Amino acid sequence: MEKILYPSLIKYLASFNTGTEPLLIEMENFAAENNIPILSKDSAKFLTMLISIYKPRRILELGTAIAYSSIRMAQSLGKKGVVHTIEKSIDNITLAKENIEKASLKEKIILYEGNAFDILPNMGKKYDFIFLDADKNDYKRLFDYCMILLKSEGIIFIDNLLWKGYVASTRVPKDFRSSTKVIKEFNKMFLSQKNLQSIILPIGDGIGIGIKV
Numbered sequence: 001m002e003k004i005l006y007p008s009l010i011k012y013l014a015s016f017n018t019g020t021e022p023l024l025i026e027m028e029n030f031a032a033e034n035n036i037p038i039l040s041k042d043s044a045k046f047l048t049m050l051i052s053i054y055k056p057r058r059i060l061e062l063g064t065a066i067a068y069s070s071i072r073m074a075q076s077l078g079k080k081g082v083v084h085t086i087e088k089s090i091d092n093i094t095l096a097k098e099n100i101e102k103a104s105l106k107e108k109i110i111l112y113e114g115n116a117f118d119i120l121p122n123m124g125k126k127y128d129f130i131f132l133d134a135d136k137n138d139y140k141r142l143f144d145y146c147m148i149l150l151k152s153e154g155i156i157f158i159d160n161l162l163w164k165g166y167v168a169s170t171r172v173p174k175d176f177r178s179s180t181k182v183i184k185e186f187n188k189m190f191l192s193q194k195n196l197q198s199i200i201l202p203i204g205d206g207i208g209i210g211i212k213v
């Protein structure tokens with residue numbers, strides 16, 4: 001795997017980001033042991049800081065997994081803020097429900113069970129902040145829905161846009177060639193949107209941020 005930062009820098013920065021909350025640590029360990037991809041700790045910290053600054057009322061997340069990022073976002077929201085999150089995997093839905101319950105956040109996190117492509121067309125109200133973190137092959141089509149559902153001046157936050165560094169590598173392993181091509185095409189489209197101020201930052205696996213203008 002290519003590295004986005006030097007390994008020594010990653011280790012140095014990680015030493016400051018140890019986390020304190022037992023449930024979050026338990027979820028990070030569970031995800032690592034069971035190969036469930038969740039936001040890296042530094043990406044999650046960056047996400048929650050953005051939310052604390054921007055103070056969105058309505059957040060939409062595409063890809064709940066075990067609700068790690070949903071919980072972190074909900075904990076950073078103001079009193080009236082709410083996270084709507086969509087998950088299609090039955091196994092992950094069960095785990096997400098358990099974790100949301102454990103975090104006592106049932107009032108703040110609304111879990112939509114099913115495929116985002118079936119759910120998004122029925123979502124009426126727009127969102128202040130959208131976190132796109134679903135299957136990479138679907139990013140482009142899901143992004144189009146996100147842009148319809150994002151309020152003007154709203155923020156879109158997208159994970160995995162540097163794809164383990166493969167987007168800039170000449171030695172991409174066979175299994176990653178097709179997904180790398182998809183992400184590279186997505187990035188080109190994302191960074192040239194006329195109605196979006198956008199940037200990709202080398203945090204975690206590469207975070208894309210766009211502000212709708």
Ligand SMILES: C[S@@+](CC[C@H](N)C(=O)[O-])C[C@H]1O[C@@H](n2cnc3c(N)ncnc32)[C@H](O)[C@@H]1O
Nearest residue numbers: 038039063065068069087088089115116134135
């Ligand atoms: C990378 S994980 C999400 C991680 C989570 N956001 C976190 O950081 O804690 C991606 C999740 O998206 C779900 N997913 C992928 N495509 C989806 C779709 N079209 N509709 C609903 N869920 C989807 C997968 O089942 C998987 O659980």
